[in-house]
Structure formats: C-alpha cells, structure tokens
Amino acid sequence: MKSKKHFPAQLWMRFLVQIVMWSFTKFFGIRAKMPKTIKDLDAPYLVLGNHIGFWDPFITGFFLPHFTRYVSSDAAFRNPLFSFFLTRLGTIPKKKNMRDSQVIRDIVGVIKQGNNVGIFPEGVRNWAGNTLILDISIIKLIKLLKVPVVVPILKGMNLFNPRWSSKLRKTKVEVHYKLLFTKDDIANLSDEDLFKKLGDTLQYDEVDYQKEKMNIIHSERRAEFISHALYICPECHGIDTFESKANNILCGKCGYEIHINKFGFFEVLKGGKLFFDNIRDWYNWEERWLLSYVKNKLVDDNKDIIFKDFNSDIYYSNTKAQPKLLGKADIELYVDRIEIKYKDKEDIIIFNFRSLQTINPQVNEMLEIYLNTGESYRVIGNMKGVSALKWEVAMNAIW
Numbered sequence: 001m002k003s004k005k006h007f008p009a010q011l012w013m014r015f016l017v018q019i020v021m022w023s024f025t026k027f028f029g030i031r032a033k034m035p036k037t038i039k040d041l042d043a044p045y046l047v048l049g050n051h052i053g054f055w056d057p058f059i060t061g062f063f064l065p066h067f068t069r070y071v072s073s074d075a076a077f078r079n080p081l082f083s084f085f086l087t088r089l090g091t092i093p094k095k096k097n098m099r100d101s102q103v104i105r106d107i108v109g110v111i112k113q114g115n116n117v118g119i120f121p122e123g124v125r126n127w128a129g130n131t132l133i134l135d136i137s138i139i140k141l142i143k144l145l146k147v148p149v150v151v152p153i154l155k156g157m158n159l160f161n162p163r164w165s166s167k168l169r170k171t172k173v174e175v176h177y178k179l180l181f182t183k184d185d186i187a188n189l190s191d192e193d194l195f196k197k198l199g200d201t202l203q204y205d206e207v208d209y210q211k212e213k214m215n216i217i218h219s220e221r222r223a224e225f226i227s228h229a230l231y232i233c234p235e236c237h238g239i240d241t242f243e244s245k246a247n248n249i250l251c252g253k254c255g256y257e258i259h260i261n262k263f264g265f266f267e268v269l270k271g272g273k274l275f276f277d278n279i280r281d282w283y284n285w286e287e288r289w290l291l292s293y294v295k296n297k298l299v300d301d302n303k304d305i306i307f308k309d310f311n312s313d314i315y316y317s318n319t320k321a322q323p324k325l326l327g328k329a330d331i332e333l334y335v336d337r338i339e340i341k342y343k344d345k346e347d348i349i350i351f352n353f354r355s356l357q358t359i360n361p362q363v364n365e366m367l368e369i370y371l372n373t374g375e376s377y378r379v380i381g382n383m384k385g386v387s388a389l390k391w392e393v394a395m396n397a398i399w
Helices: 010-030 056-062 075-078 079-089 101-112 137-145 183-190 191-202 205-214 280-297 389-397
Strands: 030-032 047-048 066-073 091-096 116-119 148-154 174-181 242-245 246-252 255-262 266-268 307-317 324-333 339-340 350-352 356-361 365-370 376-380
Touching: 010 056, 010 079, 010 116, 030 101, 047 056, 047 137, 047 376, 056 066, 056 148, 066 075, 066 101, 066 148, 075 079, 091 137, 116 266, 148 191, 148 389, 174 183, 191 255, 280 389, 339 365, 356 389
Parallel strands: 030 174, 047 116, 047 148, 066 091, 066 116
Antiparallel strands: 148 174, 242 246, 246 255, 255 266, 307 324, 307 376, 324 339, 339 350, 356 365, 365 376
16 A cells, blocks of 8 residues: 655746746846756755745755755745645745754655655745855754755845835846755764854855845835845834835834945935845844844833824634635734734724734735734735835834
C-alpha cells in the first residue's frame, strides 16, 4: 500500500507555473548566478533565502534544478485564489509570528520523501531591503534535517517588488545562489558556527547595493503606497499622515514633501530639510521613535489614545473559514488595550493585551489580530496607504 504523500504538487500546476515564470523572468530580465555545485546537487536540500516580496519563492524556486515546496504564512491560504494555487504547488502553511510544531513535522515529511523545502528564515518580508535578525531555532531544523543547505540572495528585489507596493517596477534583479552547507558541514560544525555562517551569508542591504550599482527604476509610481512602510513624518512627527502619488510623498499635517528619484533615493522638495535619503535609514529611525514614544506613554500611564485608524472594515473568524465582515469601525490603541468602535452600532470590542496571541500587518492596509481563544480579527484601512505596520511596532513596545 502506498503511503500518503506530504504536500503533493500537481504536475499540471508545476508546468503552468514554470511557463509563467519563464515568461516573467524573460520579460523583466531577471538573471541567476548559480555555481555548478548546485546545478549538480541531488535533492533533497533545504533552501534558505532573504525575503522581500510576493514573488520571492517563485523566482528563487524557478532557477533551481529541482522543484521546491515553500513554507508560507497560513494567512495566504485564506484568500481562495491564492489557496487554489498554493495547495496545488505543495506549499506548506505556517502560522505567522508564532511557534508552530506542526510545520516542523510537515517539513520533515517532505524532506523524507526526497523533496526540497524552501524557507525564508527572517520569518516575514522585510520592509526596507535589509535582512532582519534570524531566530537561532533555524539551526535546530538544519541539524534535524541533515540535508545540504542552499542560499539564494535576491539583489534588486526591494526596488522591483517592495513589500509596501502593489506594483512591480522594472529594474535589474539578480539571484545569487550559494551552496552554504554540505551534509558533512552540518555534522561537523557547531551550532554557533552554523548560525554565524548562515547569518553572514544571508546579510544583505539593498541601499548599500543600490548606492554601488545605481540601477534605474523604470516606473513613474516609485512612491506609491510607501506610506505602508514610512508612517512617521520626520518633520512634524505626525503618525500616518502621508499621502503618496506617483513619485512623491506628502505629509498632510505639515506639508513636508519628498521626491523619490529614478534610483530610489529621496530628495526634499520646497527647500525643506532632507532628514533621510533612503528608506532604510528613515524606517530604522521611525521604529526607534515610535518605540520610545509608546514607552513614554507607558511610563506616564497615559490614558489618551496613542493613535487610531478611522472607518476601517472589521472582519471576524473563529475557524479556518473565510473571515466574515462585521462592519465599519474606528480602531484605537491605548497603553493597556485595543478598542474597536463600530460606526453603526453601540458595541465596543475591547482587547486587553493578555488576551492577544499576536498582531501583525499583512498585505496592503490589512492588520490581523489573533486571540488566545483561536479567534481572529482582520482590520482593513479605509484608504490606500494606511499603515498596518505601526500597530506591530507599537505593540512591540507594550508587550
């Protein structure tokens, strides 16, 4: 009797994706640099890459000589269209920002049947093009699997497909592959040596890369929705006050305006001060600023609203089924709770922080709130460009 396959990928879907990605990479001129050691490498192996945009697994998987099943956030499976494709590609679901023992068993099962697995060890897509801090638990998985490790580094991807943009922008993109660990390396190197070597190899900074290469971004929407990532004005410290259009972003509170040039760097308009000339430095500054701002509110036991999003769509789910729309509401953050106040009824939903399991931004203006009970709420901003990211950063200061 044949044993059940773990996360089978349907051949017709694999063939379809291969055709699409061949056309996609040709059209956008995406190239791979892959040594012969990887071209000749037998499956299974573990693929660990940096993570910027939606297309990362499709691009890095396309160039590899063997089909790879990637691990993806289970939130992606709640979209019926995405779920249709992901399940037929053998994609392995994982709960985002949470420990998930089931996904480890799933990965082991896929590897044991001779198939590759792809993971983005940062856990989430980064916002500014520089690699995030890794969790050392990835080394335990490497030791458990005992298969070679291949690392693809996407270069130019944060200019081409940034997390904060819904549009692709034509520019130079390359994938640099490296056979990082052989089976012997994994058996002989210490956990500390493996972790250091993996961290050093995955470390990548798009701003530094672009300062050297100065590749042109062929788009007239270079600033569109960058407010998903840049939510604090450096001039007036307004929270989520930016509007973006074409290649410019404008603070609706103080009028501070920035132009993003054809290389992706910032230029100030109207004779103001240029606080930052790139997204990385602005992003790092605003994260520190918001953390400090919220912590000061905590120390002072401030009872006022820290910030709020107006007229958002609120969805609810207590299963894996599609979330149900509850209505429109304002969502407010305080130092000890989150309140959801509906526009057409008097009900107020209050989350004290002990009841929360995790809170994280998804695509576009979407925020997801998971409770310890297994219930979840999805909040979608009332206009394009509203930042869900600020909620995650603020909660990091409170928790």
